[in-house]
Amino acid sequence: MMIDSYGKRILVCDDEASVIDSYRRILSDLVAPTTPPVLGELDALAADLFGDEPSTVNSAAVINDITYCRQGNEAVSVFEAAKRQGRPFSAVFLDVRMPPGIDGIETAKQLRALDPAINIVVVTGYSDHRPSEIAGIVGAQDRLFYLVKPFNADEVRQMATTLVHRWSTDQQTANELAERLVQLEQTNHALRESQAYAHQAARHDPLTGLLNRKGLEEEYSAALKDAKESGRLIYVAYADLDRFKQVNDGHGHIVGDQYIREFANRLVGATGTDGFVARVGGDEFMVVFAAETGPEPMLERLLRVGENHFIEAGVRLPVNFSVGYCSCASGMPLSEAMRRADVALYSAKSAGRGVGRAYDELLDAEILHSQSLARDLRSAIAADTLDLHYQPLMSADGRRVTGVEALLRWTHSQQGSISPALFVPIAEENNLMGELGDWVLRRAFADMQCWPGLVTSINISTMQFSRPDFADHVIEMAGAAGVPSDLIEFEITETALSDNMVQFANQVEKLVRAGFRLALDDFGSGYAGIGYLNRLQFSKLKIDRSFVSGLRIKPNADRMIRSIVGMGEAMGLTVTAEGVEEQFQHDLLQAAGCDQMQGFLFHKPCSAEEVLKLLDRQREAERAA
Incomplete structure (x- = not known):
C-alpha cells in the first residue's frame, strides 16, 4: 500500500540562526531523492530504538520536506495548519530555551495536544529539566526523545531518518488495520445472520x-470440573471500578465505553491463560482463575492493571478499582461464589479502595451490620432525626465569632452517637450521599437565618459534586430558603480536586457566579496547588490540622504555616487554622498572621441554640466594653 508522501516531513524549531543552519547542513542531502537505505538495516535500527518487529515495508526513509521555525508559537501555528491541510509532520525537533516566547516544553505540550502520535525530539544543552519531568508534562513517553547540544550530526541524521520511517510504517499499519476492520465488520454482518452468531x-x-453472566455460568462449571480433575483450586475475583459514574457524567458515554473496554482488555491481559474474565455489570467484572500455590500472584497482577492512567482523545483518568475474591470448593454454586467475592469486595472498598481482600466468614456479620446502619440512616434522613452542630470560627485574637461550620451528627436510637467517619462512607456505598447532603443543606439554610450576617460553612463531598446539576440544585435550594448566597461558604477538601477536575471546575464556577463562597479545606494534605486556588476562585484556605498539631513536635511546622499564610495573603485569601487546642498554638498562629481560628481552645461544636446564646453573650460583652 502506498504511504501518503506528505507524511515524510520534519519541523525544526530553534531560536538560534546558527543552529538552524547546522540542521540545514546536516539534513540537506536527506531531503533530495537519494538511494533508499538498505531495508534490513533501517528496520533493525527502528527495532533497537522502538522495539518494533522488522518490517517488510518497501519504503525509502527519506525526507520530503523540512520546515524551520524560530519560536515555539510559530511552530505550533505551522504544525496546526499542516495537520488541518492533511500534510502532517512525522517528527519535530524542539529547542528547550527559545526566548522571548514559550519554551520547548510548552511547545511540545501544545503539539502533543494537537497530535498525540507525533514524534517529538527535545534538544537542549542545559539540565533544567529531567527527562521524567518533561515526560510528565508532555506525555506519550514512547514518542518522546532527547538530544544534547552540541549534537552529533550522525545522531541527528539517524534520529530524523528513523522517526520518519517509523511514522510512515505506523501510517501503513493504521491503514491496514482500517482495512481489517472493514473485513471484520463484514464478517460480523455474516455472523449476525447465522445461528452461530446468535449463540455467541x-x-x-x-x-x-x-x-x-450466561457465558460465565457455563465457563465456571467447566472450570470447576477441570480443577477437580487437575487437583487445583478455583478462585473467583470480583473487580469493581471506583466512581465510574463520574467518568460517564463528566466525559460522556463515548469516553465511558472506551474506558470500560480498556479496563476489560487490561484484565484479560493480566489474567492470561490462567483463567477468564466476564463482565457482570456496568462497571463490574468477574475473574475466574485456577492456582496451585494460592491466589496472591494473580491478585498482584490484577491490581497492577490500575498503575497506568486511561488516556483517550485528550482525556487522562486514573484507573481505580477494588478486588474481592474467594476460593471455590468443588460443587460451590456460582451464585455463592459471587456472593462471597462481593462481600470481600465491600471490605476492600471500606479499606480505602484500590486494594484486594479475601473472603472471611466474619465479613458476613460486618456486611449485615453495615446494611442495617444504611437502612437506619435512610430512615433517620426521612424522619429528620439527624442533627447539625456548629463550631464557631473565631477572629485572630479569639474574642469574636466570625462564622460557624456546620458538622453533621447522628444519635442512633440503640447504638448511641455514631461518628461521621463511620456513617458517611456507608452513605457513599449505599447511594445515600445525595439525600444526606440535601438534608444538611436544608437544615443549615434554615438554621443560619437565626444568625443573620454571619457566614455559615458547609462541607461538600466529592460525590455531591459528581451530580451534573449539583450547582443548579444548590442555587435553587438557597433561593427557596431565602438565604443570601454570600453568607454561605462551601468547604471542599483537597482530595476532591483529584477526581473529575473539568466537571468540578464547571460546578464551582456556577456557585461562585451565584455569590457563594468557596473554602479549600485541609490545605497542605498533598493534592492541591496554587493553580487550583486561582482557577477555582477560592476565597479561603483552611490549614490542615496536622500542621497545627505538629507545632509542638515538628520543627518546621511553624515555618510551613507562615509560608501558607504568606501565600494566602499574596492571593487575597482568608487563612483559617483548624484544630487549635492549646494557647501556645493560638499565639504562634496569630503571630504568623492567620485570619481565623477554629478549635476546642475556643469552642466545641454545639447546637444551633447554643450558637445563639454564644452570640448573645458576645453582643452583651461588646456593649459593656
Missing part, C-alpha cells in the same frame, strides 16, 4: 466482547 451474542457482552 447470547454468551458475550456486546461492548467488551467478554463473557456475560
Whole structure:
C-alpha cells in the first residue's frame, strides 16, 4: 500500500540562526531523492530504538520536506495548519530555551495536544529539566526523545531518518488495520445472520466482547470440573471500578465505553491463560482463575492493571478499582461464589479502595451490620432525626465569632452517637450521599437565618459534586430558603480536586457566579496547588490540622504555616487554622498572621441554640466594653 508522501516531513524549531543552519547542513542531502537505505538495516535500527518487529515495508526513509521555525508559537501555528491541510509532520525537533516566547516544553505540550502520535525530539544543552519531568508534562513517553547540544550530526541524521520511517510504517499499519476492520465488520454482518452468531451474542457482552453472566455460568462449571480433575483450586475475583459514574457524567458515554473496554482488555491481559474474565455489570467484572500455590500472584497482577492512567482523545483518568475474591470448593454454586467475592469486595472498598481482600466468614456479620446502619440512616434522613452542630470560627485574637461550620451528627436510637467517619462512607456505598447532603443543606439554610450576617460553612463531598446539576440544585435550594448566597461558604477538601477536575471546575464556577463562597479545606494534605486556588476562585484556605498539631513536635511546622499564610495573603485569601487546642498554638498562629481560628481552645461544636446564646453573650460583652 502506498504511504501518503506528505507524511515524510520534519519541523525544526530553534531560536538560534546558527543552529538552524547546522540542521540545514546536516539534513540537506536527506531531503533530495537519494538511494533508499538498505531495508534490513533501517528496520533493525527502528527495532533497537522502538522495539518494533522488522518490517517488510518497501519504503525509502527519506525526507520530503523540512520546515524551520524560530519560536515555539510559530511552530505550533505551522504544525496546526499542516495537520488541518492533511500534510502532517512525522517528527519535530524542539529547542528547550527559545526566548522571548514559550519554551520547548510548552511547545511540545501544545503539539502533543494537537497530535498525540507525533514524534517529538527535545534538544537542549542545559539540565533544567529531567527527562521524567518533561515526560510528565508532555506525555506519550514512547514518542518522546532527547538530544544534547552540541549534537552529533550522525545522531541527528539517524534520529530524523528513523522517526520518519517509523511514522510512515505506523501510517501503513493504521491503514491496514482500517482495512481489517472493514473485513471484520463484514464478517460480523455474516455472523449476525447465522445461528452461530446468535449463540455467541447470547454468551458475550456486546461492548467488551467478554463473557456475560450466561457465558460465565457455563465457563465456571467447566472450570470447576477441570480443577477437580487437575487437583487445583478455583478462585473467583470480583473487580469493581471506583466512581465510574463520574467518568460517564463528566466525559460522556463515548469516553465511558472506551474506558470500560480498556479496563476489560487490561484484565484479560493480566489474567492470561490462567483463567477468564466476564463482565457482570456496568462497571463490574468477574475473574475466574485456577492456582496451585494460592491466589496472591494473580491478585498482584490484577491490581497492577490500575498503575497506568486511561488516556483517550485528550482525556487522562486514573484507573481505580477494588478486588474481592474467594476460593471455590468443588460443587460451590456460582451464585455463592459471587456472593462471597462481593462481600470481600465491600471490605476492600471500606479499606480505602484500590486494594484486594479475601473472603472471611466474619465479613458476613460486618456486611449485615453495615446494611442495617444504611437502612437506619435512610430512615433517620426521612424522619429528620439527624442533627447539625456548629463550631464557631473565631477572629485572630479569639474574642469574636466570625462564622460557624456546620458538622453533621447522628444519635442512633440503640447504638448511641455514631461518628461521621463511620456513617458517611456507608452513605457513599449505599447511594445515600445525595439525600444526606440535601438534608444538611436544608437544615443549615434554615438554621443560619437565626444568625443573620454571619457566614455559615458547609462541607461538600466529592460525590455531591459528581451530580451534573449539583450547582443548579444548590442555587435553587438557597433561593427557596431565602438565604443570601454570600453568607454561605462551601468547604471542599483537597482530595476532591483529584477526581473529575473539568466537571468540578464547571460546578464551582456556577456557585461562585451565584455569590457563594468557596473554602479549600485541609490545605497542605498533598493534592492541591496554587493553580487550583486561582482557577477555582477560592476565597479561603483552611490549614490542615496536622500542621497545627505538629507545632509542638515538628520543627518546621511553624515555618510551613507562615509560608501558607504568606501565600494566602499574596492571593487575597482568608487563612483559617483548624484544630487549635492549646494557647501556645493560638499565639504562634496569630503571630504568623492567620485570619481565623477554629478549635476546642475556643469552642466545641454545639447546637444551633447554643450558637445563639454564644452570640448573645458576645453582643452583651461588646456593649459593656
